[in-house]
Amino acid sequence: MTDLDLPVAWRRYAERCVLLDGFHALKHALRFGAEVPVAVTSDRAGALALADELAPDVREALEGLLTGVSREAYASVVARPHPTAVAALAVRPSREAGLEALACLPRRAPVVVLDQPRNLGNAGAVIRLAAGFGATGVVTTGTLDPWHPAVVRGGAGLHFATAVERLEVGELPPGPVFALDPEGEDIRGVRLPDDALLAFGSERGGLSRELRARADRLVALPMRPQVSSYNLATSVAMTLYHWSATGGAVRTP
Ligand SMILES: C[S@@+](CC[C@H](N)C(=O)[O-])C[C@H]1O[C@@H](n2cnc3c(N)ncnc32)[C@H](O)[C@@H]1O
DSSP states (O other), X not given: OOTTXXXXXXXXXXXXXXXXXXXXXXXXXXXXXXXXXXEEESOHHHHHHHHXXXXXXXXXXXXXXXXXXXXXXXXXXXXXXOTTOEXXXXXXXXXXXXXHHHHOSSOSSOEEEEEXXXXXXXXXXXXXHHHHTTXXXXXXXXXXXXXXXXXXXXXTTGXXXXXXXXXXXXXXXXXXXXXXXXXXXXXXXXXXXXXXEEEEOBTTTBSOHHHHHHOSEEEEOOOOTTOXXXXXXXXXXXXXXXXXXXXXXXXXX
């Protein structure tokens, strides 16, 4: 592909794809089986040196995929150039496949539910956590699109390592709902089962009425008096860690 072909190729795929911004996002997406129809860099030697150092497992795939283009051509397809000068498009997995993975029983690891989250960076950080802990998936309720480009950026290409979908509370997959709330029972005395839905409220308003009505148990993270709450993504991190430390198995690929 030449610089001249790039805008046409990019436009052709952009509609059904998500942007992988930077080397690390592309590396993660490839590791977890993403289909990547186009990948460019204005520093091919630098990108392959990074692959040698950090990702020898996908070096061959990167060598075949990455097209070297000029700095101007690279900059024309991204909003803000990334320090690694790498950008790619990956095909977004079908909603059917995501819903099937979320509904599949028996479930070996929890589903994280973000109830009406507002902050795109928080949602991305949670997807990255879910991928790291081998969670079955991340479901959002409300208006935030969990495949929004800013969420994909925050997720570092790890949307491809777990199922990510938006659903109504009434459509949540089966399983006991453990809803995280400072007023709940102390999580340190609770074993979170592998088939749990771990639900977290929005940054501003906490858990919605609908989610509370669907919850089987309310559980709290330890927090000293006078502190109102933790950040959403750090709450998810502590809860997934608690699940793993009390018997939950972090899945290996
Ligand atoms: C920033 S907090 C929401 C604060 C909100 N003002 C409220 O009224 O709950 C976002 C979510 O993180 C989780 N969370 C934060 N701190 C927690 C704690 N100490 N125990 C359990 N969950 C917590 C809850 O699910 C909460 O809805």
